[in-house]
Amino acid sequence: MTVRTRFAPSPTGFLHIGGARTALYNWLYAKKNGGSFVLRVEDTDAARSTDDSAKVILDGLKWLGLEWDEGPGVEGKFGPYFQSQRQDIYDAYLEKLQKADLVYEDEGATRFRVPDKDMVVHDRICGDVAVNLKTAGSKRFDEATKQEVEANPDIVIRRPDGSYIFHFVNVVDDIEMKISHVIRGEDHLSNTPKHLALFEAFGVAPPIYAHIPLNLNPSGTKMSKRDQGALIHEYVQSGFLGAAVNNYMALLGWSSGDDQEVFSPEELLEKFDLSGVNKANSKFDFKKCLWVNGEHIRSLSIPDLQTAAAPFLESAGIDADDPRLLGALELARERAQLLSEIPPVIEPVFSADISITDAAREKLTGHVDIAKVCSTLVQSLTEVSDWSVDAIKAGINNAAESMEVKMGKLMLPCRVAVTGATSGADLVPMMVLIGKETTLQRIENLPSLLGG
């Protein structure tokens, strides 16, 4: 069987984490099985679809690396891939139903006659689920009165203006695009019997279904776009790696069976399988997502890190061609969970001036004799001719000895003098990158900076 999966977002103007995860699972399943991943934009609701709103979703998928084999911009045999352009196809399918007398007009809309029997969903994750649409649909819950009211179980498939409804186009397109596996959120499980009825009406065998559990926010309710971590473009802006976000999304509702948590894209592809998908909903944990990102950052080579961090370095005004950049990135890589954390860490290397943070100022106040520490350090470091890690360490050590204190006593003042902060990257290598002249100058300036 040729595996063909699809992601069918409606253009809402943003790519939601839930949608992205659905896309990921579909992409992984298709790629793993040598199949195709199709992207189809479900923009049948003209009122909600705008020109740009699809682009955000496409950009988000590209950033995650979930490239589609067919879809917008990648024309395949089954296009067009925007539902708004497939009206003729839908009309033809409607005609089939009309000929079979399975539809009728109702106040201008078109309804599909639902069969009075159990439709059984054979779901790869949820098992068999049987629903009789006639029975189930003949009552409706009225939110306003909190009561059940009589309803028409036959489903509307076309609006009076001629545009089609989700259930209908979804099935028609899955038939036309030869979709073999439908992997989607569990919120669609209750819709599936309707889709099965349509497949049956068209005389086509339905695809294999796999309804994946939902991702909820930490409060246990549906993730809304206001929840932290809900929107993909925010991951881009805050310095996540696409591979890391994929990794974390995969982990929400799936496990490899062993204890592995961090996966390269290749490993994910190799290990992912529907059989490892959990049945229960999961809650989003931003801290773990951060941790996964940090792991991925640490696994990057320096050139790859430079590429990934480029936008953040640029907006911080750090020159991409600066010869000290690679060394600085190496120091920052060990301690960053987000790419956006890199510039602040390495900035002391590149900026002409530093400013002392309030926390640093506070920590040094009345702590040691800063003026003496600085003058001793300057004196001792001036004598360091070979400005290397070892030599600088020896220099600091000399200063410590002459003051009869432990080397650690001098490190904090030295760090604040050189970087302005109490924490940061490995200090001595930073001093190497900053250079002897600037380093000495900064240490010399510290007392006056603190005084002012």
Added chain:
RNA sequence: GACCCGUUCGUCUAGCGGUCUAGGACUCCGCCCUUUCACGGCGGCAACACGGGUUCGAGUCCCGUACGGGUCGCCA
């Protein structure tokens, strides 16, 4: 409200009848490493929703209850 799906540490999960005094990861807290921070290493806190069955034996199977989520649109 009806129907559907689910329920193992705070969170993500392993577990597919005995190897579970329940394993891993994140978080948090200690300790070690180290010139600081981080990384790393070591350790700690912490869970089978409840009640009935089935079975020699149940976290694992069945049934109820409770709780959570989903669906019930001329949204997708």
